[in-house]
Amino acid sequence: MAPAITVAADVELSSANTGFMLICSALVMLMTPGLAFFYGGMVRVKSTLNMLMMSFISLGIVTILWVLYGFSMAFGTDSGHIIGWNSDWVGLSDIGLTELWGTYNIPILAFMVFQLMFAIITPALISGALADRVKFTAWALFVALWATVVYFPVAHWVWGEGGWAFDMGVIDFAGGTAVHINAGAAALGVILVIGKRVGFKKDPMRPHSLPLVMLGAGLLWFGWFGFNAGSWLGNDDGVGALMFVNTQIATAAAMLAWLAYEKIRHGAFTTLGAASGAVAGLVAITPSGGAVSPIGAIIVGVVAGVLCAMAVGLKYKFGYDDSLDVVGVHLVGGVVGSLLVGLLASGKGQSKVEGLFYGGGMEQFWKQCAGVFAVLAYSLVASAILAFLIDKTIGMRVTEDEEVAGIDQAEHAETAYDFSGAGGGVVGTAAPAMAATASKKVDA
Template sequence: MAAGFLTLAADTPKFDSGSTAFMLLSAALVLIMTPGLAFFYGGMVRVKSVLNMLMMSFIAIGIVTILWTLYGFTLAFHTGSAFIGDFSWFGMRNIGIAELWPGYTIPIYVFAVFQLMFAIITPALISGALADRVKFTAWSLFIALWVTIVYFPVAHMVWGSDGFLYTHGVIDFAGGTAVHINAGAAALGVILVIRKRVGFKKDPFRPHSLPLVMLGAGLLWFGWFGFNAGSWLASDGVAAVAFTNTQVATAAAMLGWLAYEKIKHGSFTTLGAASGAVAGLVAITPSCGSVSPLGAIAVGAVAGVGCAAAVGLKYKFGFDDSLDVVGVHMVGGIIGSLLIGFLATGGVGQTAKGVFYGGGFTQLWKQFLGVGVVLFYSLIVSAILAFVIDKTMGFTVTEDVEVAGIDQAEHAETGYDFAGVGSAARAVLSSLDGTSDTKKVDA
């Protein structure tokens, strides 16, 4: 994220219609990432869970939008303390319609709506770790509490002009710490508290629709150009480099993931291609304004291989991360954030240089600080929130409901109409659902 209150030129910035239009388009691109994420996650779950997975992302749009308008934007981005803003902009009041974001050429309202889309997708990312087993009401409450207690303060610390991590020189161009490590650590905190899925480590939990996964990955890739390039808050050469680095790193990560799984498992899978692309997008997010395109190749390749290796840790350590949010988003965010300390050129959107460009270890230690603070704060607070919800209203559905189908129980709907489907096709769908009884599919 371009620094919130940093003036880049000697003259007072003036309104720029080109940058404003670019930022509004970027905001729309970031919004489409949440439905894209819903499809990506939805394709990876079983037939009986697809609607619930979609709704876990879509409900974030509704809840976070209202909270952001009421108090989220002011707490995240108005000056206040090192850890949280104040209520000067409560309800989006005291903001002039033509008032510019300090140091930039776009209106405050444009910056606010762009940042809203970041706030929406961050809790939605967490949902993938909880697939198949959480109550929709509990999840909705968790979103409201989590963005208030975790996301808004973290965004302020990372991007606010008086934020703790910002003032300590931590670089996070577009959300490696504030979005991805934040969401990944939160996911880990929650799944360490709630129960595991029925059949974890025993049943295959195969994706029910790989085409849906690929569609979702494509929408994420498309929207991510707004996510990263838009974070410079202007349409110029730095935004173009961030755009280029996003494409380059994503391609490198996809190839790295595929190479790893071919060596490890003997196949190039569509799920691996989609997951590798997302890993690359995650890793380049904090660093796209600091590295060169050659550096972006390195970021992507390391993330592709590193995240592919990390997704198997859940079986080794026994935590049930349903759709590998920890392995992709937390690990990918850590990789991208720390590589800034090695690969920052000092010549893109930041002046800091990494180890490989003569900057020594100074920036690397700053990046470690940012990673550590966000990871531990989000992990601990998220676990506490999950524990309180689980002990009061219950975070998960019963095991019987999970086995029968969470879509029907939580939403009174099913994702697909199996009426009139032949017995052979019904058997295939039943196997995708992880059941042996075709009657369970109708349920």
């Protein structure tokens, strides 16, 4: 995020930066439906709608919580370097239309809605690890509790003025720790509580629609430019443009690296690998893209592509059922991108901080480690506790029979595709016409 995040009252609003931030907010909002398609195509047919809904419900729940108290908790006046609060922001009722945020001269409301889109997509990311087996009511409750207990405080640590990670100098341009490590660690915590899908490691659980996966990946890639470049809150100094360029470079490099690893390891270039590699690159460049050079972005992408491709197989080795590889891509990718800042920061981007490879020593690397592992540990433990409490009260999982039959029908009374009409053109039109012709011949 941009530095000097303070409310300014004596400067003039920038129409250019305001318009830029509203466009970026819309792009980030599009990422949540994109994520829904990405995840929705990766599950079996009988879970498609549930997977879509687990992302879409976050648009509703988190929006209301953010308006009521989330924005105040994340970006209000600091208390103990842990949490923020500003009673004037509760319900957004006392924020003036011309009250400005930061040195980029944008309205507080523009910053608020941009950050809202981050808050929405972060719990939605977790859902991919829980595919096929979680009650929708339990998931909705988990989203509300997790946003309140985990996301809002962590966002303050990392981006809120006075937050301990912010004050320490941990670099997280657009969410490597606050979004991706946070969501990936939460996913691991929850799946350790709720257990594996029926048939895990026994039944085939292949993606039912790779075109949907590719569509979702494309929408994510498109929206991610707003996610990353918009996090500088303007582009008066070119840093936003650097982040935009590095986002494209790292994503391309990660996709190619994942495919190369996949070809060497498994003998084929798959569309799922291309989509997953692209997302891994997007994740890794999110914290680091404002600090590294374009060559550094290539390195970030290649390292993330290979390590994330390797990491997705860990669930079979260690026996945890991360349905759609949230841990392997988002947790590992977030850790890789965050830590590489300490090695590859050039000192010519968002700050003058230099990483080890640019003569800056190990100081920034250790700061990055502190941010990474504190967020990882807090989110893992807190998320597991929340899942445990929900499981012991209303229950987290559908029944085994409902899971086997299909969670779409059990939880939503719908199915993604109506196969009963397949071939209906022949049955509905040609067959009656043929019958009528035959009847005329008999009559004759």
